[in-house]
Amino acid sequence: MNAFKAFKTNVPIAWSSNLYITLVRGIPGTRRLHRRTLEALRLRKCNRTVMRWNTPTVRGMIQQVKRLVVVETEEMYKARKQKDADHRAPRPPLIINHLPASANASSP
Numbered sequence: 001m002n003a004f005k006a007f008k009t010n011v012p013i014a015w016s017s018n019l020y021i022t023l024v025r026g027i028p029g030t031r032r033l034h035r036r037t038l039e040a041l042r043l044r045k046c047n048r049t050v051m052r053w054n055t056p057t058v059r060g061m062i063q064q065v066k067r068l069v070v071v072e073t074e075e076m077y078k079a080r081k082q083k084d085a086d087h088r089a090p091r092p093p094l095i096i097n098h099l100p101a102s103a104n105a106s107s108p
Contacts, residue, residue, distance in 0.1 A: 022070045024047065041062075
């Protein structure tokens with residue numbers, strides 16, 4: 001969640017053509033109007049992301065449910081996905097030599 005907050009504070013929404021909207025809080029217990037807005041944005045489950053065009057209508061909908069969602073630009077979304085992919089990528093195996101250092105030096 002801290003990464004989301006960092007993204008949320010630095011979003012240059014006005015310059016981006018696409019917005020990536022992620023639902024980060026649950027729908028139950030919210031107002032009916034907010035639920036309808038999330039439904040219109042096609043956000044149905046937590047931690048799901050949708051891409052929408054950056055229009056005044058969409059920005060108004062985001063403003064209405066801003067406590068429930070996180071907005072990212074296309075560059076920020078791709079950077080976050082790349083970071084996740086790098087984190088999950090298999091790492092090269094560790095090669096450990098259990099022979100003592102003197103045995104390695106003495107064998108020709």
